[in-house]
Amino acid sequence: MTAAEPSPARWAGASDDAAADFARLxxxxWDPxxxxxxxxxxxxxxQRVLDACCGDGASAVPAAHAVGSPGHVDAVDLSPVMVGLLRRRAGDLPQLTGTAADVTTWAGEGYDAVLCVLGAFSLPDMDAGTAHLVRRPRPxxxxxxxxxxxGAMVAPGMALARAVARERGEPVPGDPPRGRLQELGAPDALAGWFAGRGAAGVEVTTVPHTLPATDDALWLLVLGSAFRGMLAGLDDDAVGRVRADYLGQLAGGPPVDATTLVAVGSRAG
Ligand SMILES: C[S@@+](CC[C@H](N)C(=O)[O-])C[C@H]1O[C@@H](n2cnc3c(N)ncnc32)[C@H](O)[C@@H]1O
Incomplete structure (x- = not known):
């Protein structure tokens, strides 16, 4: 994971605490x-829907409401803890089935729609994994x-990276790293990449979203996202100092940019 890219984290082995903070965030x-x-x-x-990398149901639950009881949603996540949270959240939705499994080998197909929200970049081979997902819908x-x-999530990622580096006595990062997520994130580049994985007629929608720069929201963003991984190995006192440094950089400032891009295409017939 790079400092400014929160989504590639592996939640597969997420602790109960990490998953609970993910749900609180x-x-x-996640829900908007x-x-x-x-x-x-x-x-x-x-409709029949596959929600790949479903987490605790941020898209699977509204998808289940949209397709109703004649429809069905297969919600799949590698993390049994996440799927447990999803099942509790969706207890009253019989059309939603949560399964702990690797979506890169998920054999179900013929779906009317396949979603993967903030998950493709978590896959070990995002190109091959996404191409596999593109083959899951019916033609x-x-x-x-x-x-x-x-640019989304860069400010908190960099602020946390600086605070952690200072705590560990390591060089303090200057510019945000340019990972694959940043390169593909622009709408045209994302559309081209998705088309290259086999999706036809791709259109990209920009969804603006922000989080308030309050102490509570900013720290929950760390604990409930992949940013949490940057705290690994730090004891409680060290985490307290990192928290104070991080909040000192961001609290009371501009809202955190959490804008997403939604690329929608179809499986060629
Ligand atoms: C950033 S979370 C997003 C979760 C959810 N889609 C949301 O928007 O709230 C990424 C999720 O991908 C899951 N994941 C990562 N690799 C996976 C894989 N190979 N198969 C299934 N799920 C995977 C993780 O366990 C994690 O729950």
Missing amino acids: GPLL VGRATVAAVDLRPG GGLVSVTSWRP
């Missing part, structure tokens, strides 16, 4: 992004990936 971040993706894909009652069915827009 949901209303501020998930709802926006479901709106962009325009699901209809009765003509829809497939969607959601990712951060370039």
Whole structure:
């Protein structure tokens, strides 16, 4: 993971604490992004949907509401802890099935729509993994990936990286790293990359979103996202100093940019 790219984290082995913080962050971040993706894909009652890398259900739950009881949503995540949270959250939705599995080998197909929200960049080989997802819908069915827009999440990622570096006595990073996420994030580049994985007629929607720069929201963003991994190995006192440094850089400043891009295409017939 690079400092400014929160999504590639592996949540597969997420602790209960990390998953609980992920869920607490949901209303501020994951849930609005998930709802926006479901709106962009325009699901209809009765459809069969695969939600790949579903987490605790930010898009799977609204997808299940959109397809209704004649429809069905397969929600798949590598992390059994996440799937446990999803099942508790979706207990009253019989049309939603949560399964702990690797989506890169998920054999289900023939779906009307496949979603992957902030998950493609978590896959060990995002090109091959996304191409596999593009083959899951029926011919003509829809497939969607959601990712951060370039610049989104950079400010908190860099502030945390600087605070952690100071705490560990390591060189303090200057510029944000340019990872694959930043390179592909621009709408045209994302559309071209998705088309290269086999998606036809790709259109990209920009979904603006921000988080308030309050102490609570900023720190929850660290604990409930892949940024948490940067704290590994630090004891409680060290984490307290990192928190104070990080909040000192950001609290009371501009809102955190959490804008996403939703790319929607279809499986060629
Ligand atoms: C940043 S979270 C996004 C979760 C959810 N889509 C959301 O927007 O709230 C990425 C998720 O991808 C899952 N994931 C990563 N690699 C996976 C794989 N190979 N198969 C299934 N899930 C995977 C992680 O366990 C994690 O829950």
